[in-house]
Amino acid sequence: MRPSSFFTPQNALACALLAAPLLVTCAIAQDRTTEQGEAQITDPNEECTPYYYAPVGQAVAAGQFPPLWTPATILDNDTNAQNKYNSISGQIPNIAPKGTQPQSLEGNWTGFSYPSTDPDCWWTFDQCTTPKLAGLSPDLSVVPEPNTLGYGFDDGPNCSHNAFYDYLQENDQKATMFYIGSNVLDWPLEAQRGLADGHELCVHTWSHRYMTALTNEEVFAEFYYKSLTLLQMQAIKLVAGVTPTCWRPPFGDVDDRVRAIAKAMGLRTIIWQYDSNDWRAGTGNITDADVDANYDTLITRVQNGSFNTEGTIMLTHELNNFTMSEAMKFYDQLKAAFKYIVPLGVATNQTQPYVETDYAQPNFEQYISGTTTLSGNPPLPTSGSTTSGGSTGGSSPSSGATTGTTGTNTGGARRLAFDGPGVGGLAASALFIAGVLRLLM
Numbered sequence: 001m002r003p004s005s006f007f008t009p010q011n012a013l014a015c016a017l018l019a020a021p022l023l024v025t026c027a028i029a030q031d032r033t034t035e036q037g038e039a040q041i042t043d044p045n046e047e048c049t050p051y052y053y054a055p056v057g058q059a060v061a062a063g064q065f066p067p068l069w070t071p072a073t074i075l076d077n078d079t080n081a082q083n084k085y086n087s088i089s090g091q092i093p094n095i096a097p098k099g100t101q102p103q104s105l106e107g108n109w110t111g112f113s114y115p116s117t118d119p120d121c122w123w124t125f126d127q128c129t130t131p132k133l134a135g136l137s138p139d140l141s142v143v144p145e146p147n148t149l150g151y152g153f154d155d156g157p158n159c160s161h162n163a164f165y166d167y168l169q170e171n172d173q174k175a176t177m178f179y180i181g182s183n184v185l186d187w188p189l190e191a192q193r194g195l196a197d198g199h200e201l202c203v204h205t206w207s208h209r210y211m212t213a214l215t216n217e218e219v220f221a222e223f224y225y226k227s228l229t230l231l232q233m234q235a236i237k238l239v240a241g242v243t244p245t246c247w248r249p250p251f252g253d254v255d256d257r258v259r260a261i262a263k264a265m266g267l268r269t270i271i272w273q274y275d276s277n278d279w280r281a282g283t284g285n286i287t288d289a290d291v292d293a294n295y296d297t298l299i300t301r302v303q304n305g306s307f308n309t310e311g312t313i314m315l316t317h318e319l320n321n322f323t324m325s326e327a328m329k330f331y332d333q334l335k336a337a338f339k340y341i342v343p344l345g346v347a348t349n350q351t352q353p354y355v356e357t358d359y360a361q362p363n364f365e366q367y368i369s370g371t372t373t374l375s376g377n378p379p380l381p382t383s384g385s386t387t388s389g390g391s392t393g394g395s396s397p398s399s400g401a402t403t404g405t406t407g408t409n410t411g412g413a414r415r416l417a418f419d420g421p422g423v424g425g426l427a428a429s430a431l432f433i434a435g436v437l438r439l440l441m
């Protein structure tokens with residue numbers, strides 16, 4: 001886990017000093033049973049200390065979710081999920097899974113051959129975003145409005161995101177948050193904050209795997225949960241009360257089979273045009289300065305008129321303190337360079353971001369005119385305010401703070417940012433061995 005690059009223990013110290021004369025501690029003062037209480041915590045160590053949230057704890061105890069951070073499957077005896085799967089199975093094209101999905105988060109295509117014609121519009125192969133299967137819409141990889149940045153963050157909710165979310169709030173800036181289901185159950189109050197702050201919540205799957213490597217049922221199960229709701233969506237719904245209609249594939253790994261399953265489940269597929277590589281800083285040869293350079297390159301490009309006909313999307317993360325600090329570090333420059341910075345659903349006028357019809361999102365014109373949220377948001381659940389016994393709910397005591405980060409350390413697409421080596425040469429070869437591709441990316 002990276003050291004924090006911008007959080008300091010000063011807040012906790014100040015809290016202790018203030019509290020001492022009153023003979024109370026900040027720990028007692030903290031309310032970790034509501035979104036509002038959790039949002040007040042400013043010490044990242046406190047933020048990342050697991051807590052018990054009753055609805056999640058009860059649901060997990062009742063066996064309503066697969067194990068966290070493992071590839072999801074349809075649970076035994078879950079006839080609703082099975083029936084739902086059966087109902088959409090006719091819409092799934094006959095495309096075989098690609099490679100294998102080991103227990104690690106890494107994809108593995110050793111020995112897997114794939115035609116250079118890219119018959120399945122496999123993004124990992126050649127960044128294909130226009131499906132070849134009839135009836136599928138193109139992935140969203142750019143935004144239609146010129147000089148506009150479609151603003152989004154993957155891999156949340158992160159347990160120590162309060163400083164980042166406070167910053168966005170101070171700037172009245174909304175974003176699209178691609179939450180991982182396992183993170184949502186680890187940090188349900190943080191997920192609730194995403195909705196309460198007016199961000200757009202989208203799906204980033206249950207366990208953050210290479211989706212094209214999974215079987216049809218596994219792909220389905222990464223999305224779905226019981227009672228005719230969707231898995232990750234159910235995870236979000238349990239804590240936030242909404243069912244998303246958009247998703248982003250982990251690593252960008254999507255093909256027409258996975259797109260077809262997502263579509264059948266009501267999910268629009270969202271990719272990106274540039275990768276900040278923030279998720280890779282500190283690994284391999286990628287340094288913090290490289291991430292700075294990627295941000296700088298994007299800013300230079302907008303200044304040079306590269307986005308005068310349509311806007312763009314850059315992959316950035318809520319993965320750790322570094323990625324969030326980079327987002328804050330460059331926000332003012334992005335704001336000055338781009339004409340508009342808007343959530344992805346706003347950029348595409350998705351005025352109903354969730355299945356629930358009582359929640360509305362401003363369209364692009366409304367947002368840039370200053371209406372960044374619309375009324376009618378559903379109330380946050382209140383049933384989580386009860387605690388029981390201090391036992392952990394959705395996770396083991398350590399899994400939140402540890403797997404919440406390690407589970408996504410390899411998150412984000414294995415794609416070099418900007419002018420990194422492409423895979424066009426590989427695509428032109430007769431056969432594609434993705435193991436080679438991995439070495440190059």
Ligand SMILES: [Zn+2]
Pocket residue numbers: 154155204208250251408411412
């Ligand atoms: Zn991710």
